[in-house]
Amino acid sequence: MRLSKDIIKVIQDKDLEFDSISHELLVRTGYVDQVASGIYTWLTPGLRVIEKIEKIIREELDALGSLEIAMPSLHPASLWQQSGRWDSVDVLYKLKSRYGDKDYVLGASHEEIVTPLATKYIKSYRDLPLSLYQIGTKYRDEARAKSGVLRGMEFRMKDMYSFHDSQEDLDRYYQKVKEAYLQIFRRIGLDDVKVTEASGGDFSKKHSHEFTVLTPAGEVEIVYCESCSFAQNHEVVSKALESCPDCGDSVKTGKAIEIANIFDLGTSFSKNFELTYTNDKGTNKPVYMGCYGIGITRLVGAVVELHNDDEGIAWPESVAPYHVHLANLTAKTTPFGDLVYRTLQAEGITVLYDDREQVSPGEKIDSIRSDGTPAAPDRVGAQWGYDRAQRTQWRTYPQATLARRSYKAKRIFLELIWGFVYLR
Amino acid sequence: MRLSKDIIKVIQDKDLEFDSISHELLVRTGYVDQVASGIYTWLTPGLRVIEKIEKIIREELDALGSLEIAMPSLHPASLWQQSGRWDSVDVLYKLKSRYGDKDYVLGASHEEIVTPLATKYIKSYRDLPLSLYQIGTKYRDEARAKSGVLRGMEFRMKDMYSFHDSQEDLDRYYQKVKEAYLQIFRRIGLDDVKVTEASGGDFSKKHSHEFTVLTPAGEVEIVYCESCSFAQNHEVVSKALESCPDCGDSVKTGKAIEIANIFDLGTSFSKNFELTYTNDKGTNKPVYMGCYGIGITRLVGAVVELHNDDEGIAWPESVAPYHVHLANLTAKTTPFGDLVYRTLQAEGITVLYDDREQVSPGEKIDSIRSDGTPAAPDRVGAQWGYDRAQRTQWRTYPQATLARRSYKAKRIFLELIWGFVYLR
Incomplete structure (x- = not known):
C-alpha cells in the first residue's frame, strides 16, 4: 500500500x-x-x-x-x-x-x-x-x-x-x-x-x-x-x-x-x-x-x-496490518524506492510504503514509530532511514523472528543496491 | 465439505x-x-x-x-x-x-x-x-x-x-x-x-x-x-x-x-x-x-x-460454492470414496462430498441436480453415479471449460481406480 x-x-x-x-x-x-x-x-x-x-x-x-x-x-x-x-x-x-x-x-x-x-x-x-x-x-x-x-x-x-x-x-x-x-x-x-x-x-x-x-x-x-x-x-x-x-x-x-x-x-x-x-x-x-x-x-x-x-502500538506479527513500513525520506519519490517496494511485495512481504512527497521526514519517522508495524528497514545509503537504536518496538518480538525477517529484508536491500548501481 | x-x-x-x-x-x-x-x-x-x-x-x-x-x-x-x-x-x-x-x-x-x-x-x-x-x-x-x-x-x-x-x-x-x-x-x-x-x-x-x-x-x-x-x-x-x-x-x-x-x-x-x-x-x-x-x-x-x-440452479463456475459434487451411492462410506474426495481437494478442486449413510441414492441425485454445482463426476465403476445424459446444467457452460475440467476430473478418477485396485 x-x-x-x-x-x-x-x-x-x-x-x-x-x-x-x-x-x-x-x-x-x-x-x-x-x-x-x-x-x-x-x-x-x-x-x-x-x-x-x-x-x-x-x-x-x-x-x-x-x-x-x-x-x-x-x-x-x-x-x-x-x-x-x-x-x-x-x-x-x-x-x-x-x-x-x-x-x-x-x-x-x-x-x-x-x-x-x-x-x-x-x-x-x-x-x-x-x-x-x-x-x-x-x-x-x-x-x-x-x-x-x-x-x-x-x-x-x-x-x-x-x-x-x-x-x-x-x-x-x-x-x-x-x-x-x-x-x-x-x-x-x-x-x-x-x-x-x-x-x-x-x-x-x-x-x-x-x-x-x-x-x-x-x-x-x-x-x-x-x-x-x-x-x-x-x-x-x-x-x-x-x-x-x-x-x-x-x-x-x-x-x-x-x-x-x-x-x-x-x-x-x-x-x-x-x-x-x-x-x-x-x-x-x-x-x-x-x-x-x-x-x-x-x-x-x-x-x-x-x-x-513509549512510541505507540507494537503489533504482534500475526495481526500486524503490514510486515514492513518503508519510508522515502527524500522530497521526491525515486525509482530506487519504488524498486524496493515492488521487490519486497514480490517476495510475499506486505509493505506500507510512505512515498508521500509533501510530508517531512520527521513526520514520516513519527508515523513509523507509532503505527506499530513490526519491521522498518535499516538505514540503506543516505536515502532510507530509521535508526535501528530507536526501533524500540522490536524488543517485544522473539529474537529469532526478528533476526530471520531482518536478515531477509537486509539481503533484499543489499541485492537491490547492487542491482541499482549496476543498472544505471 | x-x-x-x-x-x-x-x-x-x-x-x-x-x-x-x-x-x-x-x-x-x-x-x-x-x-x-x-x-x-x-x-x-x-x-x-x-x-x-x-x-x-x-x-x-x-x-x-x-x-x-x-x-x-x-x-x-x-x-x-x-x-x-x-x-x-x-x-x-x-x-x-x-x-x-x-x-x-x-x-x-x-x-x-x-x-x-x-x-x-x-x-x-x-x-x-x-x-x-x-x-x-x-x-x-x-x-x-x-x-x-x-x-x-x-x-x-x-x-x-x-x-x-x-x-x-x-x-x-x-x-x-x-x-x-x-x-x-x-x-x-x-x-x-x-x-x-x-x-x-x-x-x-x-x-x-x-x-x-x-x-x-x-x-x-x-x-x-x-x-x-x-x-x-x-x-x-x-x-x-x-x-x-x-x-x-x-x-x-x-x-x-x-x-x-x-x-x-x-x-x-x-x-x-x-x-x-x-x-x-x-x-x-x-x-x-x-x-x-x-x-x-x-x-x-x-x-x-x-x-x-428444469433441474434447479446452474451456477456460473466463478461463483459456484463448490467445483464438484461427489456422491457415494452405496449405503456405507467406502475408503475409495474418501480417497477420491481427498485427492480432488489436494488438486485444488473444491468438493461437496455427499457421504451420508442414511440418505437414499435417489435423494442424493436430486440434491446434485438441484443445487447447481457445475460438475458432477461420471459414473465410475458401480459405485459412483450420476448419468451424464441427465446433467443438463452443464449445457450452460463454455464447452472449453467443461472439457478441461471434465478431462482433469476423469484423469484423476482413472488414476485412483488403478491405484486402488493396485493397493488392496
Whole structure:
C-alpha cells in the first residue's frame, strides 16, 4: 500500500479526549475513526488487523467442525418474546417498522435465530452434534460506551452455537472450545489469558466462563491465583476467599478485559423453541445447547492495551496490518524506492510504503514509530532511514523472528543496491 | 465439505410460499433460510457464493485505487438532520437509546458517515481524488419485502464514495466505475447488463445510472433498444418515445432487476458537511462526490434468476460454492470414496462430498441436480453415479471449460481406480 494513495495519518488534534491507551493509539494513528461515543469506522489498516484475527478464528473453528453461516441483525420481536428475553435483557435496541406496527430487536445475541433454524435440521440423534458459527455485528444499548473499541454499542463478534444429545457430549465440546479459544488467543499474541469462572449473566441461568486479560483498562474485576490457573469474576467470588481453593496459595485481585465467553445453555432455549431429537429408542428428547462468543473489535483493543510502548502500538506479527513500513525520506519519490517496494511485495512481504512527497521526514519517522508495524528497514545509503537504536518496538518480538525477517529484508536491500548501481 | 457434517438438504415442505424462482431455489436447496419476510440467514453454501462475489468485487475496486473501510450501521440522527435526509428518505429505520433520549438511524446509505470522515483527511487539492468503499449490511424499512433475496429489509451491499476537485474529474471516475462494474458482472456470469438512465431517486437530485438485468422477476420497468446500448428506467422515459433516440431503431419494454447504481452527487453533501479543499491558488472550494452501489445479496438472486433450468440452479463456475459434487451411492462410506474426495481437494478442486449413510441414492441425485454445482463426476465403476445424459446444467457452460475440467476430473478418477485396485 502506497501511503500517497491512502488516508492514514497521525491525528494531532489536541482537543480529542481518550479514556484508554488503545482508544488513543487506535484513533491517533488512523486505525479507527470515532463517529460517536461507542460507534466507530474501521479504516483500511484497522480492517486489515480485523481480517487477520478473523482468519485465525475461522481456521481454529473450522478445525472443530463448526459450519460458518450469516444470520440477520433484524430479529422479529415475537422470537424474543418466545425465548422470554424481550423483557429480561436490558441492553436490547428495539425498533418498529412504519408498516403494520411490526416490532424488531437488533441482535445482541442470536439464540433466537439459531434455535428455530436448528429445528429444521435436527430430527434424530444422527443429526447431532451440530455446531454453527458466524462473524458479524452485534448491537447493545449501553448506558455508557467507553474505552474506545473496548466497549461499543456496535461491534464485531464471532458467536458459535452447539447442539448435543446429552449433557456429557456438551461438556466435552465445551472443553474443546475452551482449548481452541486459548489457541486462538496465543496465535494473536495474548499468551496470558485467564479462564475465569462467572455467572450466566443475561443470557443463561447456568454457569459460564469468561476469557480475560489483566490490564488497568479492564472493566471487570477478577480474583486469581498467581501459582495456578484459578480465576473467578469478582461477582461470583465467595466472600471468605482468602487463599486459592485449588492450590492453597494466596490470591490477587485485578482489573481485566473480558475478550470472550462461553455458556452452558442447557435445554432452556430448546424447550422454548421445541427443539427436540428422537433418540435411538424412538423417544423425543430436548437438545442440549452451548454458546461461545469472541468480541473481535474488543480483541483489537485488548491487543493494543498489552502490546504498546513509549512510541505507540507494537503489533504482534500475526495481526500486524503490514510486515514492513518503508519510508522515502527524500522530497521526491525515486525509482530506487519504488524498486524496493515492488521487490519486497514480490517476495510475499506486505509493505506500507510512505512515498508521500509533501510530508517531512520527521513526520514520516513519527508515523513509523507509532503505527506499530513490526519491521522498518535499516538505514540503506543516505536515502532510507530509521535508526535501528530507536526501533524500540522490536524488543517485544522473539529474537529469532526478528533476526530471520531482518536478515531477509537486509539481503533484499543489499541485492537491490547492487542491482541499482549496476543498472544505471 | 462432507455432507454428513453439513446441514444442507432439500427442503420439501409443501406449505412454503415463494414469489420468485430464485426465492424458491435458494430456500429449497438450502442456500438461505427465511427468518421472516425480507430477513434471511445465509447458510454455509450461500455464504460461499457471497464470498466469491465479494472477492471479485474487491479485486476490481482495488484495481481502481479505492480503499476498503468499514463504517457503522448505527448513525446518530444529527448527521441525517445535517444532510437534510432525516425527513426526506422514507425507508429509514429510526430507533432510540434508552439513555439520554438519543436518536439513531440504521444505515440505508453512508454519505452521512463518509462525508464527515473525508473532512478529516481532505484539506488540499493534493489529497484528491480519493475513493473509499465498504462491504456491509444495509437496512431499509420496505412496505413490502418480496421475491426472496431480491428485495430485503436487511441486505449486503458494496457502497463506494469518491471525492474530486472538479466535475470533470468526477465524470472521468464515474466512467471508470461504469466499466469496472460491467467487468464485475461479466465475471460472475451476467453478460447482458443494461446501463439504464434513471433519476437521482431518494439519494440525489442529479441523474444516475442503474445496472439492470432483464427478467420477469424484476421490479423495475425499463425501455431499451435491441440494436444499441440505449436503456432508460420507465420513470424517466419521455412520453413520446417511439424509437431509440441513439440509433433510431425500435424500442422494447421489459421487467428488470436493478443490481447496482451509480450517482453523481455533485457538491450537495460537501456543502452540508463543509467538505472543502484548497486549490493551487489557495482558494477554498467544495469537493465533488460520486456514490456507487452494488446489491450483493440481490446479485445472488439475479444470478439464480438467469442461471437455472428444469433441474434447479446452474451456477456460473466463478461463483459456484463448490467445483464438484461427489456422491457415494452405496449405503456405507467406502475408503475409495474418501480417497477420491481427498485427492480432488489436494488438486485444488473444491468438493461437496455427499457421504451420508442414511440418505437414499435417489435423494442424493436430486440434491446434485438441484443445487447447481457445475460438475458432477461420471459414473465410475458401480459405485459412483450420476448419468451424464441427465446433467443438463452443464449445457450452460463454455464447452472449453467443461472439457478441461471434465478431462482433469476423469484423469484423476482413472488414476485412483488403478491405484486402488493396485493397493488392496
